[in-house]
Amino acid sequence: MKPLVLPRGAPGSLGRCALATAATLALVSCGGGNEFGASDLAGKAGPELSCEYRVNNTQDKLLACVTLDGVRRHQAALQAIADANDDTRAAGTPGYDASVRYIADMMTAAGYEVRLDAFLFNYVPPAVLQQTAPVSATYETGTFTGSGTGNVTAAVTAVDINLALPRDNTSGCEAADFAGFPAGSIALVQRGTCNFSVKALNAQAAGASAVIIFNQGNTSDREPLIVGTLTPATTSIPVVGASFANGVSLAQAGSVARVRVEAPREVTQYNVIAESRGGNPNNVVMAGAHLDSVQRGPGINDNGSGSAAILETAIQMARVTPRNKLRFAWWGAEEAGLVGSTAYVAGLSAQDKARIALYLNFDMVGSPNHVFFIYDGDDSDGVGAGPGPGGSAQIEKVFEGFFTARGIPFKGTDFSGRSDYGPFIAQGIPAGGLFTGAEGIKTPEEEAIWGGTAGEQYDPCYHLACDTFDNNSNAALETNSDAIAYAVLQFAMNTQAVNAHRGKGNFRMPPLEESDLRGTATR
Secondary structure: OOOEEEOOOOOOOOOOOOOOOHHHOOOOOOOOOOOOOHHHHOOOOHHHOOOOOOOOOOHHHHHHHOOHHHHHHHHHHHHHHHHOOOOOOEOOOHHHHHHHHHHHHHHHHHOOEEEEEEEEEEEOOOOEEEEEEOOOEEEOOOEOEOOOOEEEEEEEEEOOOOOOOOOOOOOOOOHHHHOOOOOOOEEEEEOOOOOHHHHHHHHHHOOOOEEEEEOOOOOHHHOOOOOOEOOOOOOOOOEEEEOHHHHHHHOOOOOEEEEEEOOOEEEEEEEEEEEOOOOEEEEEEEEEEEOOEOOOOOOOOOOHHHHHHHHHHHHHOOOOOOOEEEEEEEEOOHHHOOHHHHHHHHOOOHHHHHHEEEEEEEOOOOOOOOOOEEEOOOOOOOOOOOOOOOOHHHHHHHHHHHHHHHOOOOEEEOOOOOOOOHHHHHOOOOEEEEEOOOOOEOOHHHHHHHOOOOOOEOOOOOOOOOOOOOOOOHHHHHHHHHHHHHHHHHHHHOEHHHHOEOOOOOOOOOOHHHOOOOOOOOO
16 A cells, blocks of 8 residues: 655645644744744754754764653643543544654654555444433443444343452353343343353343443452453344443442444555655664554553654654655554554565664653563573564664663563564564553562562553553653654664664764763753
């Protein structure tokens, strides 16, 4: 499928501070707004120029201009987009489309060559669970994998549930549980004892029009919304999940509910690809982050953090002439299984793949209960997958050097295949990047090193509605934004350590301790 190209000044581009929607206009400012001529800049040393006008081709210049405030402005814009679009930026939704436009407009205005890279995506519309009697409420829900489709409004019939502690139950596990079940009603069953598919199939056999499976409520981790998989069998009727508290409400006498599960449909979505106008096209340095959120929330850490950080780095490097071609990518439908990045890599010719010197991935770089993770390119941790393709170890060392110079501890993390580096590694392209943790639990040892709270998730709002602008560690985001800028600039000028390619000239990044790594140089 031919990609769409956004020329400079294309319709829809909103200028130097381009924004996706009018709602975001107040969130990102150009600063000043005066027009300058060459005479206005005469006699001003580089570090004294505004970041908008100077060439940030050294560490101290670039890191002074890549600021936390700049990154947070982009996150605020993404939050505003979610606010205007049912609190989500998931692929296949208007919120994702607006996010694509925001990134494309910003990068076009900065002077990059921007194109929208099309791919086909199997979009699953969000499920709906509403109670219409004896109370009126809309509940958070999700579709069980293997569910049928339908739009049902009917009386709710609770099936052998147990709301009294310890809430042990076999709800829906036996066909006998459905004796006398009124055909056409919605079966309300409780998690516990048997597989979800057993409960759902028994309900279907009894004539249920839909099934609601609510969490068991016997422990704190069995209180929230539950959404699972119907294995080994599937159903022809819709099956959705609910939290324990919502299940209790639905179990009231006289309860009536609406359940809607729509069939997936194939839609065209877009990655945003932006390239520098200069640089060696046969030695391409890529930096990427997924742009989409999950259906359940705005995704401002996952992955508004990585998306905003590489956007700010790109904007502040816009006047730099790199020795290697720079290519920034914002991927779509990562949350649906790396769909956008996989389609992109699959569409590259063997020659195009060979031109990519390396790929840097940034997914969740501001987790509130963070650890500073660096992808383990050399497999020195000996955990999970083996080492990355040749050159990945050298990428890891660049990031390690940054954190070491700042006196900040770091830890390796496995190339588990859960983010957009996966398709690149599969093609032998060197990869690396940063991560601050998702649903994993912080250990006491990690708490002693990085602070935070042991026993809790690195990101307590991972894949939840609370992944908003406030779900963020400023300290982690600022440090990682600097590390991202440092690495992108280094590889933009020299990839010799990774692939023995010097590029033009003989550029060498000065030792970190010789540069201003605090981001406090005069702007």
